[in-house]
Amino acid sequence: MLYQVFEKKKFSCWDAGFSNKLYRDFLWVAKVFMQAFILRISPSNVDKVPEALASDQIIIGWSKTLGLLDASLSWKKFRERIHVEHYAEEKTMHRAGAAAGHMWRFVHDMQDNDLVVVPYGSKFYVAKISGEAVYLPEKAGEDTSYRRPVIWLNDKKPIPRGYAKAALISRMKVYGTSASAIDLVGDIQEALARAASGKKPSFKSELQSALVSQTVAHLRSGYMDSFGFEELIKELLIKMGAKDAQVIARRLDKGADVLATFRIADTFQYTLAVQAKHWDESAPVTSKVVDQLIEGIEASNANLGMVITSGIVHQGAIAAASSYLEATGVPIELVDGEQFAKMLIEQGIGRV
Template structure:
């Protein structure tokens, strides 16, 4: 079965997307740790190699574990024929994997030793994020080096088909863009206060498949405004903690909001966090989410007003 992955190509926090396009490869960091291609390594041995090289001074294995998760996904989980989505600013690239993982020691100095050969799709042309549906846009905003995206494979194929058709928006695309703009305006200036905003998010989560979704009473709020549970294959359950921030025209959502959510995640023992706002998101919030994901392995998704409006439209507001 074909799989799909999100991959941020920025080893050592340096954008290497141009190099990836030129070399027809996808690239990941942690090059100082050689030997990760050894298929006999257990998970613990794999993680230990990364810990000893990159995180030897850390008191616990959290950062090493997060790094190992990304590297394991790149080295072990990705297979030939799988698709890779590479976010790059307001656009993204798509590639199909054509080789096993490689280690090129001569590139260790620039932290680009671990690579995979790929065939870039859409003639190596970037695809505007607006061509993607909301679930794929959301997945591309997951902060971390890699993420599994097989569950949005149909959305990836749909975005590629739109791009290959000539990057010309259809009437449906134009209509959706207009609806998103109108919805954002209503979210910010309509009959909506913070309480109504929280209940709107709760209803959206139920529409998206949550088994339960509860607005936490203000007196019991420990950092999460909404708690929702999802079940996978009716067997595994995970908890999502949400911090809701209604429109504030004076300031975007910043790192303090993410820190509040982290308190809520830990208090509820949640598996995933999400900040949803009808406004905008500051770079400090992005950085705080990235640092928390790296330290704990728990992802925090940041959903701004445009993305939230798109989710409302795609899930069908009129059904509620």
């Protein structure tokens, strides 16, 4: 979810890992003229990925709201219709606004030939949009009326999460229904190419997998205490473009262990609040940790939140982060040990 903050930085260096100029140029052209999106296909919290694959469509919910395909509908009217049909009991427009954002993206922002990544457990599917959004009235009872035709790539076969770079893995953890991934077109194409080749993973990818495993094991080995873990997070954030990052003294801790600021075009400033949880085999990150971070976000007036652990994340934490996003519009990203290790490696931390 930090792509809003880092998008400018990634735009200038997205192809730095490729040595073949022709291939870089091809991906550059693709990035300029192709968009990409992340879409969770689970309207009303029901898994509809198998149906989407069988019907060659992508699917989204909010089916009670009619008329969203009307091109003349303004954003305000668009949001109001969703509010009336789905969130009339809400005093604010936060949830309606979040839902309208997903629906607007689905109906208006997505275009033919754009890529759509559909997370599915430890794997993901990739599709290419092949037509306009439609509304199927007969599917309203299942909350699957709004659909778009697609061509499923990779022969409709799922791609292992390990084929993706850390940034794409992070984006696939979006806790809302959808997200933009225009800055990750190259990463998506690279994952597709790797999956489509049918060949054994390259030495480079195998080496990275081995490094990730070793890094996770080292993080959990007990050689680093919680103070060192916080300093490591600080170093990572600075590598990722933070203009400033500070570890908060324990006596001043109000729920955020690390605070970092990012600037876009030297004009817009964002504050990121981080809750750090070092490895505890018996205690995965739960909703309680998210609640602590929320206190830190609100105490520091942060724009974004992140929980980073060298361990694992419980489903309850994901639900808590999703609820906070819907209620306030403030995203919280949950980074587990494997993703954290990938981030460290890709940013060159520990390299001699």
